[in-house]
Amino acid sequence: MEEKELNKSKNFFSWLEDPKKTQILILIFVIFCAGLFFADFFYDRHPHFSADKIFGFYAIYGFLMFTFIIFASKVLRFFVIRSENFYGEKAVDSEEHPKEQINMGEDNVS
Amino acid sequence: MFLNSIPIFLLFFLMMPFSLIMPWKIIRVFLLAIPIVGFYQILNMELGSSYTINFMGLNLELVRFDKLTRIFSLIFCLAAFLGNLYAWHVKDKVQQVASIVYSGAAIGAVFAGDLVTLFFFWEGTAVASVFLIWARRTEGSYYTGMRYLIIQIISGLILLMGTVLHYKETGSIAFIQFELQSFASWLIFISFGIKCAFPLLHNWLQDSYPAATVTGTVILSAFTTKLAVYALARSFPGTEILIYIGAAMTLFPIFFAEIENDLRRVLAYSLNNQLGFMVVGIGIGTEMALNGTASHAFAHILYKALLFMSVGAVLFRTGTSKASELGGLYRTMPLTAIFCLVGAASISAFPLFSGFVTKSLIMDQTANQHYEFIWFVLVFASAGVLSHSGIKVPFFAFFSHDSGLRPREAPKHMLLAMGLTSALCIIIGVAPVLLYDYLPYEVNYKPYTSYHVINQLQLLCFAILSFILIKWFKMLPKEIRSINLDSDIIYRKVLPISLAYLISGLKKIASSIKELRNSSGRISIAILQKLIGSDGSISRIWSTGNMVLWIAIVLSLILILNYLTI
Incomplete structure (x- = not known):
C-alpha cells in the first residue's frame, strides 16, 4: 500500500526531488538570462x-524593482x-474551514 | 427565434422559482446550460439592438447592446459557466441559486441602458453575492458577509443619490458618458469606485473574498469588480484622475500581497492590482486604451478565476489555503500545480499567455500618450504581479519546502474546469486575434514583435533571477500565521471603539440632564409638533425625487452606524 502511494506520487515534477537537477535547471536559466541581456545588441x-x-534597461529595472519589492514589503x-x-x-482568519465543505477523502461526486 | 425575444439576464432569473422545487442535481445542469444559452444568444445578437419599457413614467432601457456590452456579457457568461462547472459537486442550493442570480444580475447591469435599471442590478449583485460568503456558515463568515453587504449596498445607495440628482439637473437617466463636474457625477463616480476597489475604498475585497466558500470565491472574483470596470469604461472614459487612481491601485497591493499568508487573500490583493491596469486604460480613454481595458478584463477574469480555482482545490483537499501550512503539493496534485502555473504565467504576462497580449495594449497607450511616470509605475507593477501571483502563489502552495501533506488530486470536474480555463488562457495568448475581433474598437496593434517579446522576457526573467538570489540567501519574507493591518482597521477597530466611547459619554450627559427632562419635555414636544406635525414645515408636500434622495441618505447613515456596531 505504502509503495503504491509512493509510486502514485511519481510524476513529471519528480525530478525536482533531485537537488543536482534543480541546480542544473537554475544554471541553464542563468545562462538564458545572460543571453537575454546581451540580446539587446541584436x-x-x-x-x-x-x-x-x-x-x-528592462533586465536591470526588473531585477532592481523585484528586489526592492521584497525588501520594502519586509519593512511594511x-x-x-x-x-x-x-x-x-x-x-475568518483564526477559524478552521468547515469540515463538511472540504473533501480530503474519496470523491463521491456522481 | 424564441430565445432572442427574451433578454439574456432574464434567463438567469427564471431559474429562481424553479430552484425551490427542483433537486440540486437538476439545478446544477441548469447552472451549466443557462450560461451556454446566454453565450450563444449574445453571439447572435444584433449590435445596436435595444429594448425599452415604460415604468412609472420612466423609460427604462433594459437592453442596450453595443460592442462594449458584448465583450463584457460574453466573458460574464463564460465565467459563470466555468465557475459553475468548478462547483459541480456543491449540493448547497443556497450557493447554487446565489451564483446564478449573481451572474444574471451582473449581466443585467452590463445590458442596462439607464441608471435606474443599473441601480436595480447593481444592488442585485450585492444581495445575491453575499450568500456565497454566508454559505460558509461560520460566525466569522457571517460578520464578514455583513461588512461586505453593507459596503456594497452603500455603493448602490450612492449610485441612487447620484441618479436622482442627475435626473433633477438634466432630466435624463441615460447611462452614458458623464463629465466629472457636477456633484451628481461625483456621486456616481464614487459609487463605481467603491465596487472597483479604489485605494482606501478597497478593503471589502480583501476582507470578503477569502471568507467565501471554496467555490464561492471563484464566482465572486469574476463579476462585481469587473462590472465596476465596465461602468467606469462606459461613463468616465478619458477622465484623467482615473490614470492616477489606477496607478496607485497597481502599486500598494503588491507589498501587502507579498507578506500576506492566506493565498486566497494574496489573490484578492493581486486582483486589486490588476484592476489598476484597467482603470489606467479607462483614464487614458483613447480607443486603443479602452480596447486594452476590455481585453484585459476578459483575460483577467479567466486567469484570476483559474488561480482562485487552483488555490480553492488546495483548500478543498487540505482544509487550508495558508502559505505557512502548505508546500510541496506537486507530489500528489501535479495537474492542479500545472494549471496554477498556467494562471501564474498568464497574469505575469509571459509571451504566449493571455496577459501578454492584453496588458500590453494599455502599456503601449500609456507610453504613446506620454505618461512617462505612469508607464514606469506600470512596468514596476508588472514585476510586482510576478512576485506575488506569478511566483508566490504557485511556489508556496505546490513547491517550496515539503509540508508533509499528501492530499489527493482535485476532483475531476474541478480539473476539467481548470483545464478549460487554462486552454482559454493559452488560446488567447497564442491567437490574440480571436479576442481582438470582439473588442469595442478596431485593433491596430501587434503584440508579437521582437522588441516586445524580448523586453518582456528580460523584465520577467531578471525578476525571477532576483527571486532565486533572494531565496538563495534565505531572505524571502517568511510565511507566518498572521494577518496584516490595512486601512480597514479604521472601520473595524478605530471607529467602533471611538463610537463606544462617544456613546458612553453621551449616556453620562443624558443622565445628568435627566432631571431637567420633565420640565422641558413639554416644550420639545411642542417644537416637534411645529416641525413635523400635520401642518409642520418639514411635512409639507415633498417631491418624490426628494423623498427618494432623503431615504437613500438616511438608509446610508443607518447602514454606516450599523457597520460600526457589528
Missing part, C-alpha cells in the same frame, strides 16, 4: 522615453503584522 529597439534607451510587515486572532471571531 534587435531593433523601440524605446519610448530616455530611460529605456539604456542598454539592458514590521509595521502591520498582527496575530491571526486580531479581529477575533468577527473574521
Whole structure:
C-alpha cells in the first residue's frame, strides 16, 4: 500500500526531488538570462522615453524593482503584522474551514 | 427565434422559482446550460439592438447592446459557466441559486441602458453575492458577509443619490458618458469606485473574498469588480484622475500581497492590482486604451478565476489555503500545480499567455500618450504581479519546502474546469486575434514583435533571477500565521471603539440632564409638533425625487452606524 502511494506520487515534477537537477535547471536559466541581456545588441529597439534607451534597461529595472519589492514589503510587515486572532471571531482568519465543505477523502461526486 | 425575444439576464432569473422545487442535481445542469444559452444568444445578437419599457413614467432601457456590452456579457457568461462547472459537486442550493442570480444580475447591469435599471442590478449583485460568503456558515463568515453587504449596498445607495440628482439637473437617466463636474457625477463616480476597489475604498475585497466558500470565491472574483470596470469604461472614459487612481491601485497591493499568508487573500490583493491596469486604460480613454481595458478584463477574469480555482482545490483537499501550512503539493496534485502555473504565467504576462497580449495594449497607450511616470509605475507593477501571483502563489502552495501533506488530486470536474480555463488562457495568448475581433474598437496593434517579446522576457526573467538570489540567501519574507493591518482597521477597530466611547459619554450627559427632562419635555414636544406635525414645515408636500434622495441618505447613515456596531 505504502509503495503504491509512493509510486502514485511519481510524476513529471519528480525530478525536482533531485537537488543536482534543480541546480542544473537554475544554471541553464542563468545562462538564458545572460543571453537575454546581451540580446539587446541584436534587435531593433523601440524605446519610448530616455530611460529605456539604456542598454539592458528592462533586465536591470526588473531585477532592481523585484528586489526592492521584497525588501520594502519586509519593512511594511514590521509595521502591520498582527496575530491571526486580531479581529477575533468577527473574521475568518483564526477559524478552521468547515469540515463538511472540504473533501480530503474519496470523491463521491456522481 | 424564441430565445432572442427574451433578454439574456432574464434567463438567469427564471431559474429562481424553479430552484425551490427542483433537486440540486437538476439545478446544477441548469447552472451549466443557462450560461451556454446566454453565450450563444449574445453571439447572435444584433449590435445596436435595444429594448425599452415604460415604468412609472420612466423609460427604462433594459437592453442596450453595443460592442462594449458584448465583450463584457460574453466573458460574464463564460465565467459563470466555468465557475459553475468548478462547483459541480456543491449540493448547497443556497450557493447554487446565489451564483446564478449573481451572474444574471451582473449581466443585467452590463445590458442596462439607464441608471435606474443599473441601480436595480447593481444592488442585485450585492444581495445575491453575499450568500456565497454566508454559505460558509461560520460566525466569522457571517460578520464578514455583513461588512461586505453593507459596503456594497452603500455603493448602490450612492449610485441612487447620484441618479436622482442627475435626473433633477438634466432630466435624463441615460447611462452614458458623464463629465466629472457636477456633484451628481461625483456621486456616481464614487459609487463605481467603491465596487472597483479604489485605494482606501478597497478593503471589502480583501476582507470578503477569502471568507467565501471554496467555490464561492471563484464566482465572486469574476463579476462585481469587473462590472465596476465596465461602468467606469462606459461613463468616465478619458477622465484623467482615473490614470492616477489606477496607478496607485497597481502599486500598494503588491507589498501587502507579498507578506500576506492566506493565498486566497494574496489573490484578492493581486486582483486589486490588476484592476489598476484597467482603470489606467479607462483614464487614458483613447480607443486603443479602452480596447486594452476590455481585453484585459476578459483575460483577467479567466486567469484570476483559474488561480482562485487552483488555490480553492488546495483548500478543498487540505482544509487550508495558508502559505505557512502548505508546500510541496506537486507530489500528489501535479495537474492542479500545472494549471496554477498556467494562471501564474498568464497574469505575469509571459509571451504566449493571455496577459501578454492584453496588458500590453494599455502599456503601449500609456507610453504613446506620454505618461512617462505612469508607464514606469506600470512596468514596476508588472514585476510586482510576478512576485506575488506569478511566483508566490504557485511556489508556496505546490513547491517550496515539503509540508508533509499528501492530499489527493482535485476532483475531476474541478480539473476539467481548470483545464478549460487554462486552454482559454493559452488560446488567447497564442491567437490574440480571436479576442481582438470582439473588442469595442478596431485593433491596430501587434503584440508579437521582437522588441516586445524580448523586453518582456528580460523584465520577467531578471525578476525571477532576483527571486532565486533572494531565496538563495534565505531572505524571502517568511510565511507566518498572521494577518496584516490595512486601512480597514479604521472601520473595524478605530471607529467602533471611538463610537463606544462617544456613546458612553453621551449616556453620562443624558443622565445628568435627566432631571431637567420633565420640565422641558413639554416644550420639545411642542417644537416637534411645529416641525413635523400635520401642518409642520418639514411635512409639507415633498417631491418624490426628494423623498427618494432623503431615504437613500438616511438608509446610508443607518447602514454606516450599523457597520460600526457589528
